[in-house]
Amino acid sequence: MSGALEPDRFRSNAFGLLVVVVLTALALGVFFVGGIRWLATVLALGTALVVAVQAPAFVTSPGFATAGLPSSVPELRERFAERYPGVVFQVADLDSTEQPGVWQDMLPGGMYPAAGVTSINAYTGIGYAPFSDLLCLNYTSTSCADAVPRLWRAPEGTDVPLADLLRLDTVVVQRSVLDAPRVPAGWRVERGEQVTVLRRDFTSPWPAGTLAAASPGVRVVSDVAGGDRAERLRFERATADEPATLVFSRLAWPGYRAELDGAVVPARSGPGGLLEVELPPGTRAGELRLTFTPPGMNKGLAAAALGVVLAGAVGVAHARRGRRDDSRGAPGATSTAPTAPQP
Numbered sequence: 001m002s003g004a005l006e007p008d009r010f011r012s013n014a015f016g017l018l019v020v021v022v023l024t025a026l027a028l029g030v031f032f033v034g035g036i037r038w039l040a041t042v043l044a045l046g047t048a049l050v051v052a053v054q055a056p057a058f059v060t061s062p063g064f065a066t067a068g069l070p071s072s073v074p075e076l077r078e079r080f081a082e083r084y085p086g087v088v089f090q091v092a093d094l095d096s097t098e099q100p101g102v103w104q105d106m107l108p109g110g111m112y113p114a115a116g117v118t119s120i121n122a123y124t125g126i127g128y129a130p131f132s133d134l135l136c137l138n139y140t141s142t143s144c145a146d147a148v149p150r151l152w153r154a155p156e157g158t159d160v161p162l163a164d165l166l167r168l169d170t171v172v173v174q175r176s177v178l179d180a181p182r183v184p185a186g187w188r189v190e191r192g193e194q195v196t197v198l199r200r201d202f203t204s205p206w207p208a209g210t211l212a213a214a215s216p217g218v219r220v221v222s223d224v225a226g227g228d229r230a231e232r233l234r235f236e237r238a239t240a241d242e243p244a245t246l247v248f249s250r251l252a253w254p255g256y257r258a259e260l261d262g263a264v265v266p267a268r269s270g271p272g273g274l275l276e277v278e279l280p281p282g283t284r285a286g287e288l289r290l291t292f293t294p295p296g297m298n299k300g301l302a303a304a305a306l307g308v309v310l311a312g313a314v315g316v317a318h319a320r321r322g323r324r325d326d327s328r329g330a331p332g333a334t335s336t337a338p339t340a341p342q343p
Contacts, residue, residue, distance in 0.1 A: 081116035086169025105194040130273030145178040155271035160213040171198040215244035231290040250275040
């Protein structure tokens with residue numbers, strides 16, 4: 001894998017692999033000759049040696065030492081927490097951030113939460129394809145210039161702009177990516193040396209929850225999110241002849257469950273990959289509850305518990321066997337083995 005990522009460094013990668021093979025063979029040889037104690041000694045010394053070699057290499061890595069990233073969390077919060085309020089989306093190319101002072105106005109990867117900012121951008125190893133593709137987001141949180149006009153358009157399946165579905169309050173655009181983004185009605189713009197910042201003039205009508213849009217005729221009485229995994233919404237409808245939908249500013253990962261007055265209703269991936277819940281016809285009012293449980297979580301917890309029990313049982317059995325062996329070899333222990341007759 002290292003050779004595929006950096007083919008120009010194939011020789012050094014191959015040498016590193018050879019060193020690992022030799023050290024592994026040495027460790028196995030020590031184990032077969034000297035037993036587990038000598039193996040533990042060799043592994044401890046080998047680990048210390050490897051860390052001693054790696055640490056200077058990481059400290060002097062150009063990707064970290066020369067990036068000029070902020071290193072103080074209090075300074076981050078002082079600089080960004082009040083400057084970028086609400087829900088933030090950043091359009092930036094993290095591969096073209098060589099300008100001096102660029103990190104004074106924007107942050108890479110997952111640094112916004114450390115700064116006290118609620119950001120959609122995050123460093124992640126898992127992307128939700130319908131959403132990531134729409135905003136051309138990659139795993140480092142980098143986006144593209146096309147993401148800005150897409151924010152002001154309605155995704156397929158709705159007439160609500162994507163920025164409203166995401167409940168955005170602030171949009172940060174790196175000027176080297178898009179120098180003059182279009183500013184829609186209801187937003188104001190602030191231009192700096194490195195970034196252009198767009199700020200919404202109004203707030204969401206449902207500030208306590210994550211509801212982003214409701215079908216015409218649906219009046220939301222209350223919407224309260226109980227953390228990332230639960231939400232409770234009460235609504236009324238003037239007419240209930242047709243089905244209606246609610247769109248939440250939540251990615252529609254598998255594991256969501258929607259219950260309307262205790263009955264399960266459809267919850268699916270809607271516009272832009274966001275969670276959409278369908279209210280069946282004939283429903284004039286009710287309480288909708290959203291819950292999220294990662295698929296297979298209960299089975300995983302049961303398997304983990306079983307593993308703990310088995311590990312405990314093995315430990316107890318090993319301890320008992322050790323005590324029996326000690327008692328057999330203790331001074332004064334009576335041997336029941338037959339003795340040879342004396343001549």
